[in-house]
Amino acid sequence: MFTRTFSVTLLASVVALLSACNNDTKKPGYEYMPDMYRSPSYETNSPNPVFKNGMTSQKPVAGTIPVGYVHYPYPNTPEGYETASREWIMPATLNTPENLTEGKRLYEAYCSHCHGLTGQADGGVITRGFPPPPSYTTGKSSRGGDMKDLTDGKIYHTIQYGLNLMGSHASQLTVDERWRIIMYVHELQKAGQPAEATADSTGTKSEAPKSDKKM
Numbered sequence: 001m002f003t004r005t006f007s008v009t010l011l012a013s014v015v016a017l018l019s020a021c022n023n024d025t026k027k028p029g030y031e032y033m034p035d036m037y038r039s040p041s042y043e044t045n046s047p048n049p050v051f052k053n054g055m056t057s058q059k060p061v062a063g064t065i066p067v068g069y070v071h072y073p074y075p076n077t078p079e080g081y082e083t084a085s086r087e088w089i090m091p092a093t094l095n096t097p098e099n100l101t102e103g104k105r106l107y108e109a110y111c112s113h114c115h116g117l118t119g120q121a122d123g124g125v126i127t128r129g130f131p132p133p134p135s136y137t138t139g140k141s142s143r144g145g146d147m148k149d150l151t152d153g154k155i156y157h158t159i160q161y162g163l164n165l166m167g168s169h170a171s172q173l174t175v176d177e178r179w180r181i182i183m184y185v186h187e188l189q190k191a192g193q194p195a196e197a198t199a200d201s202t203g204t205k206s207e208a209p210k211s212d213k214k215m
Contacts (some may be wrong), residue, residue: 070175074153076161081143081154088153090179100187103180107188110169111181119188131165136188148189155182 042048048056065071074080074088108117116122119136126132134140139147142164143154159178162168173181 072160074157076157078143081157084153084157085151086153088156090152090182094176094179095183099180100183102177103182103184106173106177106181107184110172111185114166119185133164133166136185137191150185150189152179152182155185 042050042056044057046056047054051058072088074084107115113123113125114121114130114133115136116126121132121135121139123132134142134147136147136150141147141150141154156178158166159169159173159181161170169178
């Protein structure tokens with residue numbers, strides 16, 4: 001009985017295989033599970049009948065956060081700015097010559113076009129008619145106080161949210177990249193000239209968390 005069943009199964013498989021093969025391009029034959037060969041795909045912003053809301057790009061599940069995400073707890077308000085100034089301090093472990101060198105590179109890539117290579121508000125866009133930001137050594141912050149006295153938290157807050165004509169850089173710079181830029185800005189605040197690649201302590205208070213993930 002088993003032999004007969006096996007023979008019938010084998011014969012049916014051979015017939016199916018042969019029927020799927022032919023030289024007529026207009027008759028491609030039969031496919032086993034065609035979705036495995038030509039599965040439907042949808043562009044990120046295209047309609048999608050698979051989901052009830054018809055969207056391909058779904059929102060994250062409520063309450064979830066990205067891996068490595070570091071929450072910035074201060075709102076974009078004057079009160080949040082001042083609180084960040086007191087509490088949001090660069091982690092001491094980042095205070096190295098290597099990170100200062102990287103901060104210089106990042107500053108020149110993301111900041112110098114407005115603030116200038118030496119922090120004197122003479123970047124390329126200023127020479128083309130845009131209003132300059134305050135100098136890091138002699139200027140006054142639009143939020144009050146001298147630019148040379150800006151703390152870790154105040155600079156970080158401005159990178160996070162932007163200020164005046166400066167837009168937010170939260171999506172361009174990781175948390176650690178921001179700290180490295182802040183290190184270099186502190187050097188410009190002190191000297192007004194491009195800093196040498198030597199680390200200088202910027203604070204000893206409780207440290208904010210660090211991560212190489214983007215906010």
